Amino acid sequence: MIRHILSLLCNVLLMGSLWLGTLSPVLAETVSEPSALMQQVDTLFEQAFIATNHADFATAEQLWTQVIDRFPENAAAWSNRGNSRVSQHKLEAAIADFDQAIKLAPNAPDPYLNRGTALEGLGRWEAAIADYNQVLQLDPQDAAAFNNRGNAEAGLGQWQQAIADFQQAIALAPDFAFAQANYALALYQDGQLEESLRLIRNLVRKYPKFADMRAALTAVLWTQGQVGEAESQWVSVVGLDQRYKDIRWVAEVRRWPPAMVASLDKFLKLK
Template sequence: MSGLWALLLVVQLALPQAFDQALTASRQGSFEQALPLWNQVIELAPNDAAAWSNRGNVQLTLGDPEAAIADQTRAMELDPASPDPHLNRGTAEEALGQWQAAEADYRWILERFPASGARDAPGREAAGEPRASALYNLGNVQGSLGDWPAARLAFEQAAEARPGFAMARSSAALAAFQVGDLAAAERELRNLIRRYPLFADSRAALTALLWQKGARGEAESHWAAASGLDPR
C-alpha cells in the first residue's frame, strides 16, 4: 500500500511540471517538441481533458487532423461542458472539409453560450469569448460553402460578441464585398486601417476592392504597405 501512495505522490509532483513544459513548448511554436511532452502528460493523467485538447491542437498544427479530432473528442468525453474541444475539433474538421461536422460543433457552443443571459451566470465562463470564436469560425465555414450573406452575419455577430475583434470585422467587410456591398466593405476596411494601421489583412482586402473600382494608384499604395507589414 505504501508503494501505491509513493507512486501517486510521484505522479502528483511530476504532473504540474510536465504540463507546464508541454504548454510552454506549444506556446513557443515548438510543436515537434510539444507532442511527446503532451504524450507524457497524458500518460501521467489520462483523465486530464485539457491535456487531450492541447495535444489535439498540436496534432492539427503538425498536419494530422484525424488525430486532432480523436483527441478533441476524448477531451469532450472527459469534460462535456467545455467549449474549447468543440471549437478545436471544428477547426480540425474544417481542415478536412467536413463542413457540416464543423458547423455542428460551432453551433453546440452557440446554443450553450447565448448572446444574452449567460455572461452573468454563476460558475460559467463569460459567454462573449467562446461565442465570438464560434461565430467567427462558423462564418469561415459558411464562406467556404459560398453562403456569403450568412457568413457576413456571423462575422458581424462575432465582432459584437468580442469588442476589438479586428479579424472578424475585416472578414465581415470581405463578406460584404462578396455580396456586392462595396460601399459598406470599403467603409469598414478604411475604419479598420485608421484604427489598426499595422493590420495587413485589411490593407490587402482594401487593395482588392480599390483595384476592382479602378483606383489602381491607391490600391498599389495599400498593397505596398500590406507587403511591408506582412511579407506573406
C-alpha cells in the same frame, strides 16, 4: 475571452482555444501521489504553452503527449494536443484528440470549438457547424463560435448566414478583429462594396500591422483603379506577411471569399 488557433488564424489564423496552463480540476483529482508529481506535470503544461507561443508546435505536441501518458483522463491535455496537431495540419490526428477530450468532458465547449476548426480544415463544413452549434448550446455568448460558424457557412456559400454570425460575434466581442475582418470580406462577396471598403479602411487604421486587411485593401483599391495607393498598401503587406503573395494560400488556407480572391489575383497578375 476570445480563443482562433486560426483554424488556422492568421496562422494560419488559428482559432482554437488553449486551456489554462495550470493543473485542471480533472487533472488534480487524478493525482494521488506527492506534490512533486503535480509540480512536474504543471511544469509540462507551462513548457507546452511556451512552445506554443513560440510556434514550436512539434515540441508542444510532445509535451502534451507526456502529460497524457501520465494522466490519460485529463481532457485539457487531449484538447491542447489536438490544437498543436491542427497547427501542424495533422487534422485527422487532431480530431481524434478532440474526440477523446469530448468523451472525457462532454460539457466543456472548447474541444467542440477546436474540433470544428479541424473539420473546417478538411472542408467538412456541415460537421464543423454542428460542433459550433454545440458550443453555442453550452455557451450562447461564445463569440469565437459565432465567428467560426460564419467561416463554415461561408465555405458552403451561405453568405447571408455568415454575415449574420459575424455580426453577432462582433456584438459579443467588439474588439474581435478577425470577426470584423471576416465580416468585411463577406460584405464584399455579397456586393456591399462601399460598406466593405469602409470597414477595411477602419481596420487598417486601427491595426496598422493587420496584413490581412492591408492585402484586402490592396485588392479593392486596385479594382477601383487607385493604383498608387494599392501599390503602397502592398509594400506594407509584403513586409508584414509574404503569404499573401501566394493566391492559392489566400484562397485555400486563409479562405477569402471568391470575389476578394479574384480581385487580389488581378493585382498579382497585372502588377
